[in-house]
Amino acid sequence: MSSEHLPSEADHGPAGQVAVADHEDPFKDPGLPPHEPRKQDIDERSAKRSERTVALLFTISMLATIGFIASFVAFPVDKMAYVWPLGHVSILHLMLGLTLGIALFCIGAGAVHWARTLMSDVEIADERHDIEADAETRAKVFADFKQGAEESGFGRRKLLRNTLFGALTLLPLSGIVLLRDLGPLPEDKLRHTLWGKGKRLINENTEEPLRPEDITLGSLAFAMPEGLKKDDHDFNVEIAKAALMLVRIHPDDIKDKKSLDWGHDGILAFSKICTHVGCPVSLYEQQTHHVLCPCHQSTFDLADGAKVIFGPAGHALPQLKIHVNDDGYLEALGDFAEPVGPSFWERG
Known part of the structure; x- marks a missing residue:
């Protein structure tokens, strides 16, 4: 064992007894650190930039969903192309994967950016309670939900809300279009x-x-x-x-x-x-x-x-x-x- 790992006299009391820490409670809860406001909390222009960023991501998701549907119509399944490093792949499959991936990613990225920059990030500590909630707790839950909805800006920031609704409305159309693979398109x-x-x-x-x-x-x-x-x-x-x-x-x-x-x-x-x-x-x-x-x-x-x-x-x-x-x-x-x-x- 090296000398740096050997117990020193400071670690032991007389007759080899282990020393005790000076403070009374070594496991005391330090509590939450002081809250530090974000730039968007104190600068409305920064908040607007974040709002436009989130709206842009939702808009890109809508365009990608439209591209997904257009790819189904525009590209035949047997049309191949060389794509490095994949080799020869179906253009239809490549475009479906890219457009659907972009649509899903932009919805997720937009929601995350919205939560991290615009929704309230004030830390709140709550004591554990019994599994069965009493009337007062239920009232508190509803009040917290209402407060969270207000702090999210869902009702106030109409641009975010409308573009989110647009992205979520268009995205399911991708699944409907996939039904084409169950058989020929409704033609003759x-x-x-x-x-x-x-x-x-x-x-x-x-x-x-x-x-x-x-x-x-x-x-x-x-x-x-x-x-x-x-x-x-x-x-x-x-x-x-x-x-x-x-x-x-x-x-x-x-x-x-x-x-x-x-x-x-x-x-x-x-x-x-x-x-x-x-x-x-x-x-x-x-x-x-x-x-x-x-x-x-x-x-x-x-x-x-x-x-x-x-x-x-x-x-x-x-x-x-x-x-x-x-x-x-x-x-x-x-x-x-x-x-x-x-x-x-x-x-x-």
Whole structure:
């Protein structure tokens, strides 16, 4: 042990007894230090500057919330950009994070600055009381609350109050806008596909236009609309709605007259998307002209307008009206007459 840590004679009384401090109560409560007023308490111009600072922070929060909503509309989710040091990120996600972060930060920073510079900071000591408050204590609480509200300047400083209300009112709109990710925006995207009048039927495998002789009796073929390429960035989105299956049935075996009229020489074109939950229908039974969805076994009769004969599907597969153009290629005469896939539209 070093000499500086050794007990000295001053620390001990005679015969090695420990010395006692001179004062009577070594743990006496020193009390609160004298209150020191802030600059804003004695200078109204400083108080006004703080008020404008807080209002500016609340205003920036409002603008950031508007920017959050605008970003949702302006930037597609698949638009990428290189941002150091994050690398390649979605511009939409980056802007949503920045604007929402700024909106939340400015509300918090404004509230903290308001409390530290403008609200009363006089230290008040209060004795502990029983958990159950008596009438006098409750009256004191209400009085303290009223006093705190008056000292905060909430009623007197209208600029602060109004900008705070504006920031808090706009901020929840960010959460409402996030509901867009639960599904498409309320437009008619699900009611239309890439099919249209004059669009040739393209073989999905060879990517070549189809002629009637390419569809043999009893066969099942798959097609996509002309202009859609497999290397397109939105191919999966579009083919999920426009996927088409072609079947050739002897005209005498086709029960539904509308289906016969909408086809060409027994060649019928139906949506490949199951009307239950949107699985691809592809299992064909030549003898019965039935096609089966492998997900939940919904079965459709292609010889009878693709009506449902078994399973949970809600309605028939939509049919595409086709004909042969002057060049001898199979061609669509329009889009599907009704939306493809699950029957959301029947409950509209």
